[in-house]
Amino acid sequence: MSPRSRARHAARPRIPFGAIAVALILAAGGVVAWRIQDGRAGRTLAGGTISPRPTLSVASGPALTPTPSVEPSPPPVPSPEPINTAYRGISTFRGNATRTYYGVGPVPRKPTVIWGYPVSGSLCSTSSDQHGERLWCGTGWTGQPNVIARDGRIEVRVGAYDGSYHFLDGRTGEPVRPDLVTGDLAKGSATSDPDGYPLYYAGSRDNLFRVVALDRAEPTVLWSVNADTSVPGPLWNDDWDGAALVIGDYLLEGSENSWLYVIRLHRRHGTDGLVTVAPKIVATIPGFDDRLLAELPDTDVSIESSVAYADGVVYFANSGGLVQGWDISDLLDGGTRYRRVFRFWTGDDTDASVVIDDEGSLYVGSEYQRFNSRGKEVGQLMKLDPRRPDDPLVWSVHVEDLGFEGAGGTWSTPALYDGNVFEAFADGQVMAVDADSGEIVWQTRIGVPSIASPVVVDGVLIQGDCTGALHAWDVSHLRRVRPLWTMDLGACVESTPAVWHGWIYVGTRAGQILGIANPGKLPA
Numbered sequence: 001m002s003p004r005s006r007a008r009h010a011a012r013p014r015i016p017f018g019a020i021a022v023a024l025i026l027a028a029g030g031v032v033a034w035r036i037q038d039g040r041a042g043r044t045l046a047g048g049t050i051s052p053r054p055t056l057s058v059a060s061g062p063a064l065t066p067t068p069s070v071e072p073s074p075p076p077v078p079s080p081e082p083i084n085t086a087y088r089g090i091s092t093f094r095g096n097a098t099r100t101y102y103g104v105g106p107v108p109r110k111p112t113v114i115w116g117y118p119v120s121g122s123l124c125s126t127s128s129d130q131h132g133e134r135l136w137c138g139t140g141w142t143g144q145p146n147v148i149a150r151d152g153r154i155e156v157r158v159g160a161y162d163g164s165y166h167f168l169d170g171r172t173g174e175p176v177r178p179d180l181v182t183g184d185l186a187k188g189s190a191t192s193d194p195d196g197y198p199l200y201y202a203g204s205r206d207n208l209f210r211v212v213a214l215d216r217a218e219p220t221v222l223w224s225v226n227a228d229t230s231v232p233g234p235l236w237n238d239d240w241d242g243a244a245l246v247i248g249d250y251l252l253e254g255s256e257n258s259w260l261y262v263i264r265l266h267r268r269h270g271t272d273g274l275v276t277v278a279p280k281i282v283a284t285i286p287g288f289d290d291r292l293l294a295e296l297p298d299t300d301v302s303i304e305s306s307v308a309y310a311d312g313v314v315y316f317a318n319s320g321g322l323v324q325g326w327d328i329s330d331l332l333d334g335g336t337r338y339r340r341v342f343r344f345w346t347g348d349d350t351d352a353s354v355v356i357d358d359e360g361s362l363y364v365g366s367e368y369q370r371f372n373s374r375g376k377e378v379g380q381l382m383k384l385d386p387r388r389p390d391d392p393l394v395w396s397v398h399v400e401d402l403g404f405e406g407a408g409g410t411w412s413t414p415a416l417y418d419g420n421v422f423e424a425f426a427d428g429q430v431m432a433v434d435a436d437s438g439e440i441v442w443q444t445r446i447g448v449p450s451i452a453s454p455v456v457v458d459g460v461l462i463q464g465d466c467t468g469a470l471h472a473w474d475v476s477h478l479r480r481v482r483p484l485w486t487m488d489l490g491a492c493v494e495s496t497p498a499v500w501h502g503w504i505y506v507g508t509r510a511g512q513i514l515g516i517a518n519p520g521k522l523p524a
Contacts (some may be wrong), residue, residue: 083245086196087150090498093142093189093243093413094453097309098356100416103147103499105458107472108518111487111504115173115515122511123160127185127205136161139507140187141351141411141451142241142306143495147505148192156498156505157200158513159186165202165219166513170503173515180219182206188241189306189496197267198275201251203240209253211265213275223279227257231284234259236302236319242353243306245314250332251279254303254316260285262314262331262338283338285326287318292345296320305353305413310360313341313386317350321374323364325386342386344393347374352453353413357435361385361394363421368400368409376400380409381423383438395438401427411451413496415461420478424450424463430471432478442478446471453496460484464493468508470516489514 080100084091088104095101124137138161139145145158147170154170165180180186183206190202198215199222208224227238234257244253251263262285266278288301301320308315312329325342344364352365362384368375379396386392400408408426415422420441421433428450431443452464459476468491472484491510498505504516 082194084192084194086194087148089149089192090144090147090500091194092146092191092245093144093306093496094353094355097245097247099306099308099353099413100355100357102415102455102457104501105460105499106502107457107460107462107499108502108504108516109484110518111472111485111516112519113487113489113514114503114517114519117166117168117173117175117513119173123162123164123166123507123513124511125162125185127161136185137511138491138509139495139513140185140241141494142189142243142353142413142453143187143507144189144243144453145498145505145507145513146190146192147498147500149500154500154503156513156515157190157192158505158507159188159190159202159204160507160513161185161187161511163204163206165190165200167214167219168513170500170505170515173513177214178218180210180212180221182208182210185239187239188304189243191244191246193267194246195267199267199277201244201246201253203242203253203255205239207238209240209244209255209261211251211277211279215275222275222277225261225263225279225281227255227259230261230281231257231259233286235288235299239302241304241351245307245309247309248332250282252307252309252314252328254287254305254307256302256304258287258301258303258318260287260303260307260314260316260326262328282331282336283328285338287316287324288320288322289343292320292322295345300349304351308354308356310356315342315354315356315362315386317346317352317354317364317366319349319351321346321348321350321366323350323354323362323384342389342392344384345374346378346382347372347376348380348409351411355414355416357416360387361435362392363414363416363435365410365412365414365423367407367411367426369407375409380425381414381421381433383421383435397423397431397433397438397440399425399427399429401425401429413453415454415456417456417461417475418459422454422456422461422475424452424454424465426451428465430454430461430463432475442475442481444473444481451494455497455499457499462497462499462504464489464495464497464506466492466494468492468510470497470504470506487516 083096148155156168159165167177182204185205193199200212203209211223213220239256262283287303317323323344330337346366349367355363379398381397383394384392450465470487474482
């Protein structure tokens with residue numbers, strides 16, 4: 001089915017539906033050679049077996065197909081501001097509270113793998129789910145590194161499927177501090193404190209979300225919360241995928257137990273100069289409601305996205321397709337009140353993070369695997385206006401083609417740039433949609449599925465795919481989009497790249513973290 005975009009102006013009734021559990025099997029280029037797992041117990045993105053890949057050669061870099069520039073690009077469009085104010089860098093998934101900051105250019109035009117970590121071997125470990133014990137490799141879905149630029153140094157922080165968080169020199173890929181070792185997969189994205197406290201907020205598949213001090217000889221866990229025991233009714237499982245937000249002295253985080261946590265951190269420096277915290281959970285908010293559970297034949301309603309926040313309201317979605325907004329402004333002022341101010345049902349698994357524009361509109365990407373009437377009605381990429389709670393759907397784009405065998409739609413968090421919404425889909429499409437009208441203004445097919453989230457910096461769109469390719473296009477003129485280069489990184493690029501002053505940092509399912517730049521480049 002060709003994608004179609006259409007504005008919606010009339011209220012639509014909600015339609016109960018049945019759902020079908022599906023196995024998602026990747027068949028890319030005629031080869032089914034490895035298993036893609038999104039780090040979610042009981043759900044598989046592709047069939048086969050993961051095999052750790054050998055370390056990429058950093059002398060020559062991976063295969064590269066450049067396209068020469070034929071005309072100068074216009075001045076870069078200013079990027080939204082990052083959430084971190086005490087230092088430069090990317091401190092959380094997509095960089096700020098609205099999930100719209102992608103880093104700082106320039107993007108390398110002759111990219112080469114400068115370093116790979118580890119130098120030998122792969123970041124892999126065995127982990128069990130309902131399908132049994134298996135090997136997991138890489139940096140996970142979302143998996144965008146933090147990039148911390150201060151005191152003349154660049155530190156890259158990223159979790160991996162070896163069960164550890166790693167802290168690397170951005171110039172060399174060498175460790176700058178000991179690993180933070182957890183009891184299971186360190187999956188999803190973590191967050192560095194945006195206000196300059198030496199704190200790191202990181203979840204794991206071992207049930208625990210941790211507050212970690214980085215001003216000791218080694219990363220030190222100061223406090224943790226258990227997803228299995230901290231709420232009255234956990235659903236689905238006890239993993240942590242999303243990158244937390246720190247707003248003032250409060251931490252906002254969703255869990256795969258389908259609850260949102262609002263935690264007062266009480267950050268301080270002790271008399272010895274070391275950072276301290278005294279966290280208190282001030283609210284746990286359900287990511288589900290009775291209406292949703294009545295509409296679904298299962299309780300697969302985990303929160304796997306990184307929550308977004310604007311103007312006192314936190315927005316998040318779940319794998320049952322429920323998009324919610326909760327006004328927590330009183331909580332953040334030290335009060336006890338919070339209330340739901342927005343509800344919308346996409347009909348299908350919505351793991352991508354909600355993105356918020358300057359006017360407060362929401363952009364939501366949803367999967368297509370339950371094949372119900374609601375998913376067909378509202379589409380797989382949509383713009384929602386929370387100021388119209390009874391009729392929030394402004395426009396939608398339908399991409400129901402099945403890229404993973406048995407499933408379609410998108411796992412990718414949309415990117416906003418220069419008045420357009422960029423998104424990648426499971427059927428191999430990458431497109432730009434006019435944010436006002438919902439019209440598709442550019443699209444291409446990379447030919448293979450992608451679950452990575454796009455980033456756009458200085459008019460360059462970067463997108464990974466599940467054959468291991470990393471693509472770049474010049475999208476500064478959407479009527480004249482030009483492919484710039486494609487790199488073969490050796491295995492599925494499901495993690496979101498971080499772009500920082502001529503460097504790209506990204507992990508792959510080969511079990512490596514890579515530093516990519518023009519030859520001879522050093523970070524700013």
